Amino acid sequence: MQEEAEGGGMESSRASRTRNPFLLGLFRQTPIAVSNDPSIRRMNQTKPPQFLPVCKEGRDLKCGKWGNLDDSLTFLPPSVTIVASSNGCLLCCTDGVKNMDYIVCNPVTREFHMLPQPHRLYPYAATAFICEGDNDSLTGLRYEVYRAQVASAVSLATTLELDVFSSTTGEWTQLSLIAASPFQLSVHLGPPLVFDDVIYWRSYSYDYMIAYDPTRELVELKPLPERGQNFRIWSDQIGQSEGKIQYARADNLEIEVWVLEDIKKGEWTMTQRVSVESMFRRNPHVVSTIYIGIQHFHPRNQLLILITFDGKPYWYNCRSGRLSAFRGCARLGLSFLYEWPCEPRYDS
Known part of the structure; x- marks a missing residue:
């Protein structure tokens, strides 16, 4: 099944790169188990990443x-710790939960830039990373880091507080943007989706996305598909595939997959609804207590979704209904898509 994730060629235009990136793999990051010994401080440490x-x-x-x-x-x-991934580069943090010391690096060229500290220490921060340009060298790249303040893990806010770093100026700037409606911005559900340079953060309510357009400096709440009264979300994920925003959610009975056909009108279309019971019947080799995690959409193939059952990752093919184990990984943990802006150039 790994071959089903193979990608094709990649156009060089900025629009094509944004909408149809070349997926090379994932960077996996696994926390170290916390010791009961108080003299051993491992709460914020992780094992080395793995590609x-x-x-x-x-x-x-x-x-x-x-x-x-x-x-x-x-x-x-x-x-x-890896915070985000964009255009073949990674945004990392070196100080655990403080989220003040950031590094932008290219794991292929092994170049890195240490960023100056932001102006404000946030108790909770939701971070996005946009990187553009030729990643053969960090010198030729343009990148921005967007660091959103969350006053508490569950509180409602009406203002989006941002620290924004630009590689062009080499400085952080502060923004305060008022939203039309109160929102709950999630910190713990992984990095936001960046699509056509608009950042989509997730909410705790599962009802909407918080969309920030840096060009217009505008914050909008974008509704997610309505769900049935008895649908209790265990896991959900926002992503992009084949140039459109995708959304999937799961409870203990069903998995639904949606595509956003019109961003301005907020029109969602359901493309898949599959029974978890029937999925296991069609894939008897998969053994699970049905703890489902929706992880990633394949950027170049809408039919492929990476799903975990009790932490073990599988590619799910929406057309065939097949589940195939992801090679080289018994438990996925936190992971980041690693995408390249063009066809890789091989050394002669």
Whole structure:
């Protein structure tokens, strides 16, 4: 099934890269188990990252046929955690829950830039990363880091407080943007979706996305598909595939997959509804207590969704109904899509 995740060629235009990136693999990050010994402080540490290829180009990268990938990020300070991924580069943090010391790096060229500290210490921060340009060198890249303040994990807010770093100026700026309606911005559900340079954060209520357009400096609440009265969401995910925003959610009985046909009008179309019981009947090799996690959409193939059952990852093919184990990974943990802006160039 790994071959079903293979990607094709990649156009060089900015619009094509944004809408149809070349997926090489995932960076996986697993927390270290917390010790009961109070003298051992491991709460915010993680094991070294691991790169998991999903195509031939990704496997070639991992074994050194092109580039010089350091998937454990040993060229960075110890105990870094990955925060986000964009355009072949990673945004990392070195100080755990404080979210004040950031590094932008390219794990293939092993270059990195340490950013100055933001102006404000947030108790909770939701961070987005947009990187553009030729990633052969960090010098030629343009990137921004968007760091949203969340006053508490569950409180309602009417103002989006942002610290924004620009590689062009080399400085952080502060923004306060008022939304038309109160919102709950989630910190713990993974990095936001960046689609056509608009950032989509998730909410705790599962009813809407918080969309921030940096060009217009506008914050809007975008509704998610309505759900049935008895649908209790165990897991959901927002992503993009084949140039459209995708949304999937699961409870203990069903998995639904939706596509956003019109962003301005907020028109969602359901493309799949599958019974969890029937999924297991069609895939008797999968053994699970039905703890479902919707992880990622394949950017170049709407039919492929990465799902975990009790932490074990599988590619799910919406057309065939097949579940196939993700190679080289018994438990996925926190993961980040690693996308390349163009066809990888092999050394002669």
